[in-house]
Amino acid sequence: MVEKHEKENEARQFMSSVMASMSDVLLVCSPAGRIEEVNRALVKLLRRSEDELRGSALADLLAEDSILPPIKGMPQTQGPICCMEDCEMLLRGADGSIIPVAMNCTPRYDQHGEEVGYVLVGRPIGELRRAYEALHDAHEELKLTQRRLLHSEKMVALGRLVAGVAHELNNPISFVLGNVHALQRYTQRLKTYLDAIHDGADLGAREEMRQKFRIDRILEDIEPLIDGTMEGAERTQSIVEGLKRFSARDAEQTERFDLVGLVAKVVHWVVGSGPEKLEVISHMPEHLPTVGNSGQIQQVVINLLQNALDATAGQVSRVLEISGSVQGKWAVVAFHDNGPGIDPKHQTQLFDPFFTTKPVGKGTGLGLSISYGLVARHGGELSVANHPAGGAVFTLKLPLDAFVE
Ligand SMILES: Nc1ncnc2c1ncn2[C@@H]1O[C@H](COP(=O)(O)OP(=O)(O)OP(=O)(O)O)[C@@H](O)[C@H]1O
Numbered sequence: 096m097v098e099k100h101e102k103e104n105e106a107r108q109f110m111s112s113v114m115a116s117m118s119d120v121l122l123v124c125s126p127a128g129r130i131e132e133v134n135r136a137l138v139k140l141l142r143r144s145e146d147e148l149r150g151s152a153l154a155d156l157l158a159e160d161s162i163l164p165p166i167k168g169m170p171q172t173q174g175p176i177c178c179m180e181d182c183e184m185l186l187r188g189a190d191g192s193i194i195p196v197a198m199n200c201t202p203r204y205d206q207h208g209e210e211v212g213y214v215l216v217g218r219p220i221g222e223l224r225r226a227y228e229a230l231h232d233a234h235e236e237l238k239l240t241q242r243r244l245l246h247s248e249k250m251v252a253l254g255r256l257v258a259g260v261a262h263e264l265n266n267p268i269s270f271v272l273g274n275v276h277a278l279q280r281y282t283q284r285l286k287t288y289l290d291a292i293h294d295g296a297d298l299g300a301r302e303e304m305r306q307k308f309r310i311d312r313i314l315e316d317i318e319p320l321i322d323g324t325m326e327g328a329e330r331t332q333s334i335v336e337g338l339k340r341f342s343a344r345d346a347e348q349t350e351r352f353d354l355v356g357l358v359a360k361v362v363h364w365v366v367g368s369g370p371e372k373l374e375v376i377s378h379m380p381e382h383l384p385t386v387g388n389s390g391q392i393q394q395v396v397i398n399l400l401q402n403a404l405d406a407t408a409g410q411v412s413r414v415l416e417i418s419g420s421v422q423g424k425w426a427v428v429a430f431h432d433n434g435p436g437i438d439p440k441h442q443t444q445l446f447d448p449f450f451t452t453k454p455v456g457k458g459t460g461l462g463l464s465i466s467y468g469l470v471a472r473h474g475g476e477l478s479v480a481n482h483p484a485g486g487a488v489f490t491l492k493l494p495l496d497a498f499v500e
């Protein structure tokens with residue numbers, strides 16, 4: 096009898112030493128949710144004494160908005176045995192602080208298989224959660240920064256266009272202005288002539304005025320002057336439309352456009368008007384009809400042209416050959432410059448964001464990575480190779496209009 100008692104004592108001591116050395120919190124309760132046993136980790140975590148905890152209701156330990164384990168409240172305990180895994184419970188510390196804990200709750204049975212309560216084991220997730228939240232915040236911030244970078248890269252490309260566009264606008268605007276000035280002068284003369292007629296000038300005086308003011312010339316001139324003004328105004332409008340499309344926020348807007356016309360326009364704006372002398376040799380078919388967001392493709396072509404300008408900066412005569420063709424279902428345009436080509440060790444990094452060999456302030460290293468993404472979004476491809484005759488070749492492939500799903 097004494098021996099049995101000793102054995103029981105030993106077993107109890109063994110159990111309590113195991114419980115005491117557990118780093119996870121442990122709590123044993125009755126089917127009604129009354130706490131029967133707690134371990135040291137729980138006492139330490141909640142800063143409540145063992146005596147205070149033992150005998151109290153588990154429900155009293157939980158914060159108001161905690162997820163309820165199935166044992167909280169009497170009715171639930173009558174139902175089938177529930178067990179929960181990795182459930183987040185909010186416990187209340189002695190000082191009222193809320194302590195989130197990831198708990199596993201399993202039923203406990205006696206030797207006859209009768210349910211006699213529950214065992215809850217868990218660990219505080221405050222640290223984990225804080226780290227997760229910090230990670231989440233950092234991720235959100237990164238996404239925002241990336242959006243800003245994409246936007247600022249687009250603005251840089253837009254800035255490159257502006258010089259060309261200003262030049263382009265200057266032409267039609269100056270001849271619209273010239274025409275309007277002429278029309279203004281003509282109006283004055285016509286008005287004087289008509290006033291004289293209305294005032295009853297005789298035939299001789301009329302004829303004299305008609306000669307003096309060159310009324311017949313004016314009448315001949317008016318129509319072409321108005322036509323020219325209209326044309327100039329329309330050209331201005333289409334340039335502005337093109338720019339508006341480029342800076343449009345609606346990135347998903349798609350339309351039919353001709354890649355040949357787009358490349359020609361961008362070459363004209365970026366290379367044609369710049370101070371740098373880059374000879375552009377164009378071998379383009381008449382049309383390369385495709386579908387997509389022409390503003391985005393414009394941005395890609397501007398980047399390729401700007402890179403070609405930078406790459407050929409050290410050459411005595413700088414050449415960019417642009418060749419377009421239809422290859423199966425693709426509209427293909429290759430940009431071959433006579434720069435130094437791509438260093439083989441950079442080949443795999445070229446399209447990585449922020450990869451640049453340009454000095455600080457000159458390149459962000461985003462041009463190609465953004466272009467790559469934009470082209471991929473159009474179902475196309477942007478690739479690079481070195482030309483056997485020297486220089487880099489960037490190939491832009493977009494699905495032909497007829498093949499766009
Ligand atoms: N035509 C080219 N010839 C040789 N190297 C090129 C050419 N185009 C791009 N590269 C290389 O690829 C790098 C990345 O180009 P990318 O357009 O992505 O960035 P960037 O031109 O350096 O900067 P950003 O376009 O953002 O102003 C360049 O720094 C350059 O080293």
Ligand SMILES: [Mg+2]
Pocket residue numbers: 398401402458462463
């Ligand atoms: Mg670039």
